Amino acid sequence: MNKIKIISALLIVMTIFAGCGRKSENRVIQVKGSDTILNLTQKVTEEFLKENPKSKISVTGGGSGTGIAAKLNKTADVAMASREIKDEELAKATENNVKIKEVIIGYDAISIITNKNNAVTNLTTEQLKDIYLGKITNWKEIGGADKKIVVLSRDSSSGTHVYFKEHILRNGDSKGTEEFGSTVLFLPSNEAIKQQVNNVDGAIGYIGLGYLDDTIKILSIDNVIPTVENVKNKSYSISRAVYWYVDEEMSETTKQLVEYMLSDKGQKIVLDEGFVSIK
Numbered sequence: 001m002n003k004i005k006i007i008s009a010l011l012i013v014m015t016i017f018a019g020c021g022r023k024s025e026n027r028v029i030q031v032k033g034s035d036t037i038l039n040l041t042q043k044v045t046e047e048f049l050k051e052n053p054k055s056k057i058s059v060t061g062g063g064s065g066t067g068i069a070a071k072l073n074k075t076a077d078v079a080m081a082s083r084e085i086k087d088e089e090l091a092k093a094t095e096n097n098v099k100i101k102e103v104i105i106g107y108d109a110i111s112i113i114t115n116k117n118n119a120v121t122n123l124t125t126e127q128l129k130d131i132y133l134g135k136i137t138n139w140k141e142i143g144g145a146d147k148k149i150v151v152l153s154r155d156s157s158s159g160t161h162v163y164f165k166e167h168i169l170r171n172g173d174s175k176g177t178e179e180f181g182s183t184v185l186f187l188p189s190n191e192a193i194k195q196q197v198n199n200v201d202g203a204i205g206y207i208g209l210g211y212l213d214d215t216i217k218i219l220s221i222d223n224v225i226p227t228v229e230n231v232k233n234k235s236y237s238i239s240r241a242v243y244w245y246v247d248e249e250m251s252e253t254t255k256q257l258v259e260y261m262l263s264d265k266g267q268k269i270v271l272d273e274g275f276v277s278i279k
Contacts (some may be wrong), residue, residue, distance in 0.1 A: 121220065210274030
């Protein structure tokens, strides 16, 4: 009789734990971060949910810094990022007992855009740097019309902002001190920059490869245009990996979502959305 009671008790406990596990997996998986890969991640998630209709996933932007901060504070399951995680962020992860795993989901090119009325078609890397430092202020200085350059940048929460500053303003030196010029206007998203470039003849800005369309003019840099092929062959210099940051020990739904992103189906979406696949 005692053995029966013990077995019954164990079965009840096992049922409780199993039920807790199912409840945990029914929670909403939070994906936050980079606006550059927001549309891509939303599309992948939509397709994933068609095959996994019982899963619940929320995808929101706000910038790479916002996503990584949420990951470190344990309020996000996946941080979308268009830059590598910083040393100080890794230190905070250790402090918060968060074991981070980096997943490269594709590659992107930072594309330089201007208004379609602009006669300039190409910039050197040095000219681009001087525009964003505030040393070149008029298009006539680089072969264009006598028109003030309105310089647009992503804001500091953006991973694209961080990458651009290090690799263009600071020539790839992570310890450099160069900063954006005092007249640079900081905007919250790729779409905001694209809209402003459309509205202002003298504007210049930068956006992700996946956001290019025929409403704006794309400039070549050092005579190389940003394309999927030029990212693959590494001839376009302003390109980088894009990431998802997750826990080393993921929930089952998060693991399945990551696997889907890296699968042939997920990587086809990467290409369809204008990025470069890892395969």
